[in-house]
Amino acid sequence: MEVNMEARRILAVSISKLYASRSQRGGLRLHRSLLLSLVMKSARDIYHSSREEDAPSGAQSAPEEPMETSSGPEVPEPQPLSERNSSETVSEESDNKAKDYDCDTVDDKENLSPTKQSRKRRGKASAAPDFLPNKRARLEPGEERYSAPLGSCRVGAGESLATLSLNQVIPAF
């Protein structure tokens, strides 16, 4: 699943660049923002398409899998940015796709036992990309665990960048 990992890493890097560009001298650069959003779009598409390939195989064993840590895919969660008014901000709207995923994950969440949840919290400290909004699908068989889920504790609006709808990076201009 190397492509998958690379896609996630690129997404993480892109988001941090997008974030950093907001405080750049001279204001947001349209060309750079456009290129960043194109890369993110490619990475996201590849990421989701490679996930879809795995999904059917994992579905059957799903209920038995303990929800250890949600490694898997990060799913953009619809969350509005607080500074919608600023012309510099990258605005965010909910991604329709995200909503679909959201339903699935909500189900999983319900099945979670509290103890498992607290395990997730501890896992957070060692994890990497902030853009993983919420814990999602459990481990599919054969799928590696990449990193502990950040999203589990982080339902707040703060990490809104993760929910970037890629084709809406630009509208702030």
Add this chain to the structure above:
Amino acid sequence: MGEDTDATPTLNHHGFLPDHNYVTEADIISTVEFNHTGELLATGDKGGRVVIFQREPESKNEPFSQGEYNVYSTFQSHEPEFDYLKSLEIEEKINKIRWLPQQNAAHFLLSTNDKTIKLWKVSERDKRPEGYNLKDEEGRIKDVSTVTSLQVPVLKPMDLMVEVSPRRVFANAHTYHINSISVNSDYETYMSADDLRINLWHLDITDRSFNIVDIKPANMEDLTEVITAAEFHPHHCNLFVYSSSKGTLRLCDMREAALCDKHSKLFEEPEDPSARSFFSEIISSVSDVKFSHSGRYLLTRDYLTAKVWDLNMESKPLETYQVHDYLRSKLCSLYENDCIFDKFECAWNGSDSVIMTGAYNNFFRMFDRNTKRDVTLEASRESSKPRAVLKPRRVCAAGGKRRKDDISVDSLDFTKKILHTAWHPNENIIAIAATNNLYIFQDKLNSEMH
């Protein structure tokens, strides 16, 4: 692979230390341009200053100093500004300088930052009037009662003084960041291009400009490409070209319509599907476009290649030159350290037989279109003693067969990039901007173009 992730170090060191890593950011050269005769060379920097060099006339007395460039004038072109409405700082960095063809004793140049273009007059003063009746030598008003006779003031020679004054300020016409300016061959108009629009100005009129290209979509969410560079045709005052972030070129004819959104010609090379990667779009974005002196060809630069296009063939470039293909497998790292966003410029020689462009590690490349030979040279203090011959360099792939003096891809210094280069219009003299240093190389053996 350079591990430097800090793309724009903002160190507050004043002055230049021998260690090249410490550089005042304001001194970083951001544009280089010869004037139409090659007598003058202008550079702009991030601090908003312009430095003009003048070529010394060749003299028999000192044969070794013939044709060297010395500082002629320095002035502050742009200052940092603040856009209160958008709460944005407007950088003073000079993005482009373009000279106007000389029409009288004075020289004129256009310099631009992200938002404002200025026309500067550069003139010499080597005489001054002396012998005023009402003022004394120091300029103080004389007591009228002491004046007993009248004299006519005469012009006396003085030490040469170069005066620079702003003649026009063309402001408030661009919402986005200006990336190019180009003077028309009619010597009356010029254009300025930002990410989404191109405006046409008359050199004498500052309070209005005409919009000739507008690619802003009605809904910004639909934005797919931006304008990256634009230039007027060297001879046909109605033609201009602009490049896009998608790697396309559009030739537009101002006679066809007032708004040139519809192109006359579209130059696009079909994408190679096997080369697709996350970064395909970024590396296909054209960073510079230049007409050949003949007006017959276009030279474009994208991240990894330089291409020559024939104006009569839109389907694909005439020639493609690999500038640093060894970076193709490193794109992910170059994305992380921001180098993939670097915008390299390109240049033709006077006879359009050789093209030149910069690369990393202070290397620059020249490609001879006729012989198909290419060379990699380095602009650095160690390898550039005055009158020393530059030694060709070679980059070898990691693990490849290595000759002495070769440098491996992993040892390249990605903080040392040559983005701006210029070629003298008639002779084999080139100006290379390496961060905050300007190198001028002359080919004494082959000073004539061929």
